Amino acid sequence: xxxxxxxxxxxxxxxxxxxxxxxxxxxxxxxxxxxxxxxxxxxxxxxxxxxxxxxxxxxxxxxxxxxxxxxxxxxxxxxxxxxxxxxxxxxxxxxxxxxxxxxxxxxxxxxxxxxxxxxxxxxxxxxxxxxxxxxxxxxxxxxxxxxxxxxxxxxxxxxxxxxxxxxxxxxxxxxxxxxxxxxxxxxxxxxxxxxxxxxxxxxxxxxxxxxxxxxxxxxxxxxxxx
Ligand code: CA
Numbered sequence: 713x714x715x716x717x718x719x720x721x722x723x724x725x726x727x728x729x730x731x732x733x734x735x736x737x738x739x740x741x742x743x744x745x746x747x748x749x750x751x752x753x754x755x756x757x758x759x760x761x762x763x764x765x766x767x768x769x770x771x772x773x774x775x776x777x778x779x780x781x782x783x784x785x786x787x788x789x790x791x792x793x794x795x796x797x798x799x800x801x802x803x804x805x806x807x808x809x810x811x812x813x814x815x816x817x818x819x820x821x822x823x824x825x826x827x828x829x830x831x832x833x834x835x836x837x838x839x840x841x842x843x844x845x846x847x848x849x850x851x852x853x854x855x856x857x858x859x860x861x862x863x864x865x866x867x868x869x870x871x872x873x874x875x876x877x878x879x880x881x882x883x884x885x886x887x888x889x890x891x892x893x894x895x896x897x898x899x900x901x902x903x904x905x906x907x908x909x910x911x912x913x914x915x916x917x918x919x920x921x922x923x924x925x926x927x928x929x930x931x932x933x934x935x936x937x938x
Contacts, residue, residue, distance in 0.1 A: 717741035718763040720829065723753030723780060724795065725772050729818075733766060736822040737829065750775025754783055757790065764829055767812070768795040769803050778806055785811040789859075791832045791872050793825065808912045811871035814905075831900060835876065847882040849937065851924040854882045861921065868920050873898065877913050881927065881937040890934040910934070 720737055724730040725748045734744040745760050747753040750771045757765060765784065769777035781792055794807040794815040804815050814828050845856040853862040859875055861868045870878065876898045881889070889897070891907040899905065914935055918927060926938040 717743075719743045719745060719760050720764050720766060721745050721747060721753060721756045721760055721762040722766045723747045723750065723756070723771065723777065724766070724768040725749065725770075726768070729768075729795075732822050733825060736826050740826055740830070742829075749773045750777065750780045753780050757784060757788065762790060763833060764791045764793065766793050766795065766825065766829070769807065770797065778803065778810060781807060781810040781812050785869065785871065789869065789872065793828055793832070795820070805908070805912055808873075808909060809916060811874070811916075813872045814899075814903075827902075831902070832872065835872070835900075847879075847885075849882060849885065850926060852921055854879050863921055863924050870920060871916070874913050874916050874920070877910070878917055878921075881935065885937050888930040888933045888936040892934075894934060 717740060720742045722730050722733050722744055724733070724746070730746050734746060737744050745756050745762065747756045750773060753765070753767065753771075754775070756762075767777045767780055771777055771780070777794060781794065784790065784792060792812045794804075794812045796803045796807065796815050796817050807815055813832055816825055816828060847854040851864045855862065856879055861870050861875060861878055877894065880894065880897045891910040894910045895903060895905065895907065899909070914927065917925060928936045928938055930936050
């Protein structure tokens with residue numbers, strides 16, 4: 713088995729869930745480091761430099777998963793998959809706004825989590841191999857090679873999916889794209905999340921990139937980058 717898949721930090725206080733995830737991820741060749749609290753999770757990410765973090769929202773102690781995500785985003789763009797309790801819509805939306813890349817709702821199958829992990833890492837790697845390509849939209853630059861967005865030359869920190877969405881819109885500039893087209897194009901056809909995920913990410917892009925981004929809402933359809 714290929715054991716060069718890199719490290720994944722699993723932050724989850726429920727040992728049964730953490731052990732199950734570790735078992736399945738190890739089978740795929742990942743090295744897994746577990747953390748039971750938010751503080752330990754942050755320390756593990758700092759020490760281990762993982763390729764991805766699986767992060768439960770409900771954690772004991774003063775630092776829950778949402779706070780961990782918030783703190784991670786101020787220092788790193790490591791992909792984050794959040795584990796949320798069933799029907800915790802608020803947590804899901806908040807998690808995405810805080811820069812989580814994806815979420816999985818409990819109860820989940822470990823296979824589903826592994827599939828999400830692989831999809832996110834594949835996307836991150838795939839884009840790294842593409843040739844240098846900078847799309848300029850007014851004062852906003854989308855740099856695919858560096859996976860960096862800049863406003864007036866200043867880099868703006870975007871979550872993985874936020875960048876992917878911006879890039880997809882930039883590559884399809886002038887076209888009105890439906891939320892479903894954006895889900896298929898950015899999250900992949902196998903992703904079965906809800907269309908509001910697109911709205912959450914659009915809101916983040918507008919907030920982070922400001923008025924320099926000519927991103928129009930097309931009523932009854934979706935969005936268009938002008
Ligand atoms: Ca928990």
